[in-house]
Amino acid sequence: MDNKIIFALDVYDYNIAMELAKKVGDKVFAIKVNWPAILENGIKIVRDLSKYSNIICDFKLADIDNTVSLITDKVREYGGYGIISHSFTGLNSLKAVVKSAGNMKVFSVVSMSQESYLDNITEELVQISKDAGVYGLVAPGNRPYYLKKVKELAGGLKIISPGVGAQGGNIVDAMILGSDYVIIGRSIYNSPDPGEALSNFARDINNKLNK
Numbered sequence: 001m002d003n004k005i006i007f008a009l010d011v012y013d014y015n016i017a018m019e020l021a022k023k024v025g026d027k028v029f030a031i032k033v034n035w036p037a038i039l040e041n042g043i044k045i046v047r048d049l050s051k052y053s054n055i056i057c058d059f060k061l062a063d064i065d066n067t068v069s070l071i072t073d074k075v076r077e078y079g080g081y082g083i084i085s086h087s088f089t090g091l092n093s094l095k096a097v098v099k100s101a102g103n104m105k106v107f108s109v110v111s112m113s114q115e116s117y118l119d120n121i122t123e124e125l126v127q128i129s130k131d132a133g134v135y136g137l138v139a140p141g142n143r144p145y146y147l148k149k150v151k152e153l154a155g156g157l158k159i160i161s162p163g164v165g166a167q168g169g170n171i172v173d174a175m176i177l178g179s180d181y182v183i184i185g186r187s188i189y190n191s192p193d194p195g196e197a198l199s200n201f202a203r204d205i206n207n208k209l210n211k
């Protein structure tokens, strides 16, 4: 079940990024790009990478409505499949992201894979996210208490979960607790054989699903 995995492509180098995308892009649900790849290469890399997979731009938007709209519009123009926003900025800002996203999927962060102030307000953040009309939530795959809590509150919203692999979370545990897609970066791109690393995660999921 490779397509339960979102590959976090946190590299700077254009050629390395393209090579990795070519190798694993069709075996994952999406590739997530974050500031490292964008700062080095510009937004154009989103269009180039989208030849190989759905591209989710993890910009963790946290600004006023006008600014988040400007950024979201750009991601849409360059063929993004999805965008990640914070939700602590409140309903108006998150609504602006959803509006500018059009057909793109919006995921909002409601709990992080490391302790943060968001732990005190997770419930409110899920509510803001629902009210804004996002497609999915980001909740940690390595912190069962918070993942379970978010799952209970999420209703029909998809849950995507970082924290698996390098940050200590286990892919099967995360899926049992409610992750729809698991985000994995270092454990794949730092592996001597990224394709094999990905297959190993996928095999773990398959074994679990076939039990």
Ligand code: BMP
Pocket (backbone or CB within 6 Å): 008, 010, 034, 058, 111, 112, 113, 114, 138, 140, 162, 163, 164, 165, 166, 167, 183, 184, 185, 186, 187
């Ligand atoms: P890795 O598997 O290498 O730890 O990568 C996790 C990815 O998920 C990184 O891109 C990171 O920025 C992102 N992420 C996270 O680790 N924790 C969060 O709470 C939210 C994230 O987006």
